Amino acid sequence: xxxxxxxxxxxxxxxxxxxxxxxxxxxxxxxxxxxxxxxxxxxxxxxxxxxxxxxxxxxxxxxxxxxxxxxxxxxxxxxxxxxxxxxxxxxxxxxxxxxxxxxxxxxxxxxxxxxxxxxxxxxxxxxxxxxxxxxxxxxxxxxxxxxxxxxxxxxxxxxxxxxxxxxxxxxxxxxxxxxxxxxxxxxxxxxxxxxxxxxxxxxxxxxxxxxxxxxxxxxxxxxx
Numbered sequence: 462x463x464x465x466x467x468x469x470x471x472x473x474x475x476x477x478x479x480x481x482x483x484x485x486x487x488x489x490x491x492x493x494x495x496x497x498x499x500x501x502x503x504x505x506x507x508x509x510x511x512x513x514x515x516x517x518x519x520x521x522x523x524x525x526x527x528x529x530x531x532x533x534x535x536x537x538x539x540x541x542x543x544x545x546x547x548x549x550x551x552x553x554x555x556x557x558x559x560x561x562x563x564x565x566x567x568x569x570x571x572x573x574x575x576x577x578x579x580x581x582x583x584x585x586x587x588x589x590x591x592x593x594x595x596x597x598x599x600x601x602x603x604x605x606x607x608x609x610x611x612x613x614x615x616x617x618x619x620x621x622x623x624x625x626x627x628x629x630x631x632x633x634x635x636x637x638x639x640x641x642x643x644x645x646x647x648x649x650x651x652x653x654x655x656x657x658x659x660x661x662x663x664x665x666x667x668x669x670x671x672x673x674x675x676x677x678x679x680x681x682x683x684x685x
Contacts, residue, residue: 462586462606465524465556466640469663472504473653474526474642476667477517484674488516494671496520507559507665514553526588527555533568540590540611543569544576551583557607562589562600563616574603588642592616597633608633609642609665625652631659648679 475498479486485494488510495506495517507526508514514527529546532539541547541560550558558580562573569576573589580587581604589600590611597608610633613626623646630643640662647653648669656664668675 462556462584465586466607466662468524469505470640472663473502474505474507474644474663474665475501475503475670476507476644476665477513477671478507478509478667479672483672485671488512492516492520495523498670499523504663507667508555511549511553514550514555518554524557525553525555526557526559527553528559536566536568537616538563538565538567542567544571544579547576547580551585555585557586557588559588559590559609559611561612562603562605562608563592563596563612564599565616572603573600573605577604594629594632597637601637601639605639607640607642607662608637609644611642611644611665613645615645622646625656627655627659630656630661634660 477491477494491513498506499521505524506517508517509528509530514525517525527550528541529549530539531542531546533542538561547558577587586606588607588609589605590609591597591600592612600608610626610629613629614622625646630641633641642663642665643656643661644665647656647666653664
C-alpha cells in the first residue's frame with residue numbers, strides 16, 4: 462500500500478461528491494468528474510457511496526479514498542459511521558477508507574482502533590477525518606495510516622469558518638508522524654498556494670472543482 466501513498470504524495474486529490482438534492486448527483490456525473498480530474502493532473506479521488514466509487518473505478522486508475530455518508534439515530538457522525546459501511550467499501554476495491562475520527566458519540570460499538578485493525582486485515586489503508594489536534598493525536602495512537610483535516614470547522618457549531626485551517630495543518634505536519642492531508646474550504650489558487658507552504662502530504666479540494674452551484678454562489682456573493 463506504500464505505492465498508493467507514493468502516487469498521492471504532494472499531489473492534488475479531487476473530492477467528487479454530490480448530495481441527492483444537487484444537480485450533479487448520480488454516478489454518471491461523478492465518474493465524468495473523476496475522469497476530468499485525472500485528465501487535469503489529479504493524483505487521487507475522494508468519493509462517496511458504493512455506486513459512485515464503482516463507476517469511478519471504471520474510468521480511472523487513480524487511487525480512491527472511499528467513504529459512505531449515512532446518518533444514524535442519536536449520532537452526528539455520518540462519514541463511514543460503522544463496520545457495515547466499511548464492509549460495503551471493501552467490496553468497491555477502493556484503496557483507502559475514510560472514517561470520522563472525531564470524539565463525538567458513535568453509533569458503532571467497535572472502537573476506532575478495532576475498525577482500523579479490521580481495515581488493515583483486509584489490506585486497505587485507513588484515513589482519519591478529524592476536526593482538531595487532539596483527535597489527530599488519538600488517530601495516530603489508533604493506528605490510522607493517514608490523517609485529514611476534513612472536519613475542521615464543522616463540529617464546533619452552526620457557523621463554519623470561511624477560510625481553510627492553515628494553522629491546524631501546519632501543527633499536524635510538525636508534530637504528527639503520519640501523512641497529513643489538508644482538506645476543507647480550499648477555494649482558490651491563493652488558498653492552495655498558502656496551504657502548500659504548510660507542507661502537507663497532499664491537498665484535497667472538492668467544492669471548488671466539482672460543485673458548480675457552490676462556485677456560482679461565491680461569484681454572485683462577490684458581486685454584492
